[in-house]
Amino acid sequence: MDFILEGFVKAVFLLIRLDAATFTAISATLKASTWAMAASLTAGLPMGFVLGYFDFPGKRPLRTLVDTLLALPTVSIGLIIYALISSQGPLGEFGLLFTITGIAMGQTLLALPVIIAITAATVENIDPDLKLTLVSLGAAKLNIIRTCLWEVRYGIMAGAVTAYGRVLTEVGISMMVGGNIKYHTRTITTAIALETSKGQFADGIALGLVLIFIAFCVNICLSVLRKK
Amino acid sequence: MTRTDPAYLLENVTYLYGDKKVLDIAHLAIAKGSITGLLGPNGSGKSTLLKLLAFAMRPATGKIFFNGRREYPFSPNIRSRVTLVTQKPYLLRRTVYENIAYGLQIRRDTADIQTRIRRALARVGLAYEGFAHRQWHALSGGEAQRVAMAARLILKPKVLLLDEPVASVDAQSAALIRQAALAARKNWGTTLVIASHDLAWLFDCSDTQISINNGTLFSTGMEIIIPGPYTTGRQGLTKILDNSQCIVLPPAARSGKAAIIRREKIHLTTGRETDNRYDNQLKGQIQSMHMTGKQQEIMTTIAVPEMTFMLGLDPELTGSLLLQPGKEVFLMFRSQDIVWR
Numbered sequence: 001m002d003f004i005l006e007g008f009v010k011a012v013f014l015l016i017r018l019d020a021a022t023f024t025a026i027s028a029t030l031k032a033s034t035w036a037m038a039a040s041l042t043a044g045l046p047m048g049f050v051l052g053y054f055d056f057p058g059k060r061p062l063r064t065l066v067d068t069l070l071a072l073p074t075v076s077i078g079l080i081i082y083a084l085i086s087s088q089g090p091l092g093e094f095g096l097l098f099t100i101t102g103i104a105m106g107q108t109l110l111a112l113p114v115i116i117a118i119t120a121a122t123v124e125n126i127d128p129d130l131k132l133t134l135v136s137l138g139a140a141k142l143n144i145i146r147t148c149l150w151e152v153r154y155g156i157m158a159g160a161v162t163a164y165g166r167v168l169t170e171v172g173i174s175m176m177v178g179g180n181i182k183y184h185t186r187t188i189t190t191a192i193a194l195e196t197s198k199g200q201f202a203d204g205i206a207l208g209l210v211l212i213f214i215a216f217c218v219n220i221c222l223s224v225l226r227k228k
Numbered sequence: 229m230t231r232t233d234p235a236y237l238l239e240n241v242t243y244l245y246g247d248k249k250v251l252d253i254a255h256l257a258i259a260k261g262s263i264t265g266l267l268g269p270n271g272s273g274k275s276t277l278l279k280l281l282a283f284a285m286r287p288a289t290g291k292i293f294f295n296g297r298r299e300y301p302f303s304p305n306i307r308s309r310v311t312l313v314t315q316k317p318y319l320l321r322r323t324v325y326e327n328i329a330y331g332l333q334i335r336r337d338t339a340d341i342q343t344r345i346r347r348a349l350a351r352v353g354l355a356y357e358g359f360a361h362r363q364w365h366a367l368s369g370g371e372a373q374r375v376a377m378a379a380r381l382i383l384k385p386k387v388l389l390l391d392e393p394v395a396s397v398d399a400q401s402a403a404l405i406r407q408a409a410l411a412a413r414k415n416w417g418t419t420l421v422i423a424s425h426d427l428a429w430l431f432d433c434s435d436t437q438i439s440i441n442n443g444t445l446f447s448t449g450m451e452i453i454i455p456g457p458y459t460t461g462r463q464g465l466t467k468i469l470d471n472s473q474c475i476v477l478p479p480a481a482r483s484g485k486a487a488i489i490r491r492e493k494i495h496l497t498t499g500r501e502t503d504n505r506y507d508n509q510l511k512g513q514i515q516s517m518h519m520t521g522k523q524q525e526i527m528t529t530i531a532v533p534e535m536t537f538m539l540g541l542d543p544e545l546t547g548s549l550l551l552q553p554g555k556e557v558f559l560m561f562r563s564q565d566i567v568w569r
Binding site (some may be wrong): 007048127129130131133135136137138140141143147151 | 279282283284301304307308310311312313314316317318320321330331334379380389407434479
């Protein structure tokens with residue numbers, strides 16, 4: 001048990017000393033996850049709204065597909081993205097393999113089904129009287145979409161936090177697509193995996209603490225927004 | 229659009245829920261600036277009609293003209309003119325101020341907005357200082373309904389549609405909502421269409437009454453609908469009210485029709501008659517009596533099991549029979565005066 005306590009102590013030192021390897025991993029994680037969340041929210045919110053709000057042929061199978069993609073293993077996504085951006089793949093010429101952008105692409109694919117599924121479920125549960133109220137107040141179609149999304153913002157925010165949790169803690173994509181290159185594409189999770197395999201628990205625990213701290217900050221922000 | 233065009237003209241309008249036809253209106257005209265009372269039992273199609281008039285839904289067939297022009301949902305011509313208040317209004321997850329401001333903000337008509345919100349709240353008896361910054365969840369049912377009403381009144385609508393606006397609110401809120409609705413016509417010439425179970429108010433304030441049952445309109449409001457289910461027994465076709473009373477009906481030409489009796493065919497007495505002129509003699513109790521300014525009648529609501537009858541009585545008759553709320557009375561009518569429509 002001593003090595004765990006020792007790990008905690010060392011973790012605090014690493015963070016206080018602003019250890020370069022630790023902080024580049026934190027930076028890589030934040031960059032990749034921010035890009036991934038921005039892209040998945042931009043694409044996922046409208047897709048989720050359409051899926052939840054409108055009735056169209058093929059809606060049910062599409063919902064089933066999105067729900068299935070929720071359980072997509074990160075290594076499978078890593079494999080798909082690797083195949084797409086490796087030198088032999090269709091996007092090989094862009095040189096995205098072993099880059100933060102490549103990791104962000106994979107993480108976008110990971111977060112997208114979560115955003116779509118939770119937005120669709122939230123929108124489906126909108127009170128039917130809301131639309132009637134908006135129509136009776138003279139809202140145009142675009143006003144209705146905007147106001148409906150605003151009315152269910154907490155549900156969607158909960159979806160975004162869930163997706164962020166998946167993105168932040170995944171290892172498979174970052175390892176396969178990023179290559180775990182020190183000072184470049186090493187993220188918090190790949191670093192933890194590596195340090196633990198080397199027996200360097202302190203580094204692993206330090207990075208683990210940072211992950212928990214980021215998750216804590218996101219939830220505090222969400223809580224403050226809800227109160228407003 | 230001409231000055232003589234009615235506010236609404238509906239021609240051959242139907243509406244379906246799935247395969248079931250819930251509204252079938254061959255012709256309906258509603259005059260500008262009028263107050264129309266919609267009467268009918270629950271599930272008769274009143275709310276569906278109001279939603280169509282609010283252009284919140286598209287009819288399955290037929291045409292709806294507004295001010296002489298055929299209109300559709302989201303048309304810019306109706307968006308700023310027609311508004312609907314429902315029985316349980318939805319308030320946006322915002323403050324009272326933001327709820328009332330919403331309609332003006334989407335029209336980009338925000339000049340002097342605070343004063344207008346203050347005035348709109350005052351119209352429904354709510355003080356700006358006490359309510360403007362309250363959240364939607366910090367309101368009682370009556371206050372929420374009044375805020376919903378204020379959110380519509382601030383738009384100075386050409387048409388105000390009210391779907392059971394006072395059904396689930398306290399007496400004070402109900403009085404303020406009624407007062408605000410009638411003030412809209414007085415101040416801005418607003419056309420009102422009101423569906424309410426408060427028959428006394430409806431008869432008192434409305435220029436025209438329309439009865440509706442099974443999605444079909446009866447134009448005058450003078451009819452009383454005897455809703456189904458109808459039962460065939462020893463006495464023939466009947467509407468069973470309770471263990472001791474039933475209404476004897478004439479044979480129905482075909483199913484799907486409603487039994488209707490005109491108000492003037494019903495006689496009211498304080499005792500049972502022994503001759504067999506009337507094969508229907510229903511025992512009931514007077515619920516309310518209300519003097520109407522327009523017809524110089526006393527609108528009297530009589531409750532019998534499962535049904536309410538609203539009769540316009542001559543003041544002399546009510547005096548001679550010493551009628552008063554709570555008194556037991558008998559409603560007499562002949563089954564042959566009941567028609568199927």
